[in-house]
Amino acid sequence: MLSAIEIKRVCKNFGSMRALVDVDLEISPGEFFALLGPNGAGKTTLINIIAGLSLADSGSVNVMGHNVITQYQQARRNLGVVPQELVYDPFFSVREVLLIQSGYYGIKHNTLWVDEIIERLDLTDKANANMRSLSGGMKRRVLVAQALVHKPPVIILDEPTAGVDVELRQTLWDFIKQLNQDGHTIVLTTHYLEEAETLCNRVAMLKEGRIIALDSTQNLIGKLVSGNSVKIRLLPDNLPLVLQPLKKNCTNGLYELRIDNYAHIEFILSALRSENIHIQEMHMQQPDLEDAFVSLIRNSGNKLQ
């Protein structure tokens, strides 16, 4: 089947800095895909290469089967990109910006679709306002709208919710989820891992220009974080000997104990009772992407694919 995005052995250096090293990645149509990694991992560089904003030193990238260099026009018609930086053209209003952007893609009369995206992104009140007068959140919505004027099948969002308030973030995600349900392939980078966890079906993690993990969100969490755990604070602060093997760690008197199944809880409680130790505080801990991310970034030597 045709890939939405196909990246083959892409390398990119900036001087002596290796920004991307032999990156291979295939994203299927209709996926909701997250690209994660610490700052400087190469996420934006990779997105820029897909978008044609940056040129790879070697390797190839196709968008919907079109090479981004040799068939750049077709590739770009199939791609909408929301850049990370809040860039805007101060000479124009929101509607003008969207109609101009449509024209760049060869679309002459796009008023109906432009009005629809303006409405769906809640920009109606600001449609005729100059870009300069908009708040950061509004500018972010315009950037999303600009990426959609030509109804691209593949949409890339580079940290679209950075610096955006909670309410707008929710609106934005609902909108993007809707786009995904309508059949658009979505690729995003984000620092809010819970977003990737709730939205994306597949995740790639980048570190120092290499993909160190690539799997479905569930599998990745499963692979990296073994089961649930419970955190307890004890009085007196003394973990019974029989519970020591379950101890994962202890910070500020809060013990984290592994529980492979719920019967384990009864075992822990009875062990504490028999030594007359009371529980002062208790939290159940479920594995999440954050844990997976942290543990991966800590020991990225072992490549998981």
Add this chain to the structure above:
Amino acid sequence: MTGFLTLLHKELLRFWKVGFQTIIAPMVSTLLYLLVFFHVLETRIEVYPEVAYTVFLIPGLIMMSVIQNAFANSSSSMIQSKISGNIVFVLLSPLTYRAIFFAYILASIIRGLLVGLGVYLVTLIFFDIPLLLPLWAILFVILGSAILGALGLIAGILADKFDQLAAFQNFIILPLTFLSGVFYTIHSLPAGWQYLSHLNPFFYMIDGFRYGFFGVSDISPHISLLIVSICLIAISALTINLLRSGYKLRQ
């Protein structure tokens, strides 16, 4: 074609929306030059027989304003887009390198012509200016503004800061314009300077343009046309290649 027309339209709107600064202001400064030179030199110099100095000066000043504004248009548009980052909207689009080139150049030509035409119309109120061969004048004004539009695009692409662009403007464009025969005929210069003037492509633009007004020029207008055309082709090829390579635009 829609992509090219949209970018052209956007480039035109960009200067039109601040027309006071991009069209009226340069007209006023050009007319101020004229006023000062008229006051100081009108009765002292006669460059061509039967042609008063101010009347000789007017085509030169028109061409100077065309040159400066054509350069300013593409260079400032490009560097502003680069520095503010909104150049990505053009770079992300399927616009071809040629479409981008022609849209920027045509916008530069149009701004240059608007300023030039404005100066011409205002001076017509006060002076009797012959326009013997209008087609020659139009040809040179279009070629000249196209060359400067392309140079502006190159400068805008190469410069990383407004500083560097100002240096390009003040140390290259301005001296080449001032020393090209805007204010004098090169026959009034010593032999060495005359020779140097012949190496300045701006000289041919202004001399050819002036030929359109008076039917007289320092050198044959055909030679000027040939040299100006070669310059335009060479600079255009350079600019299109720069855009194609993505130098300083696509890292």
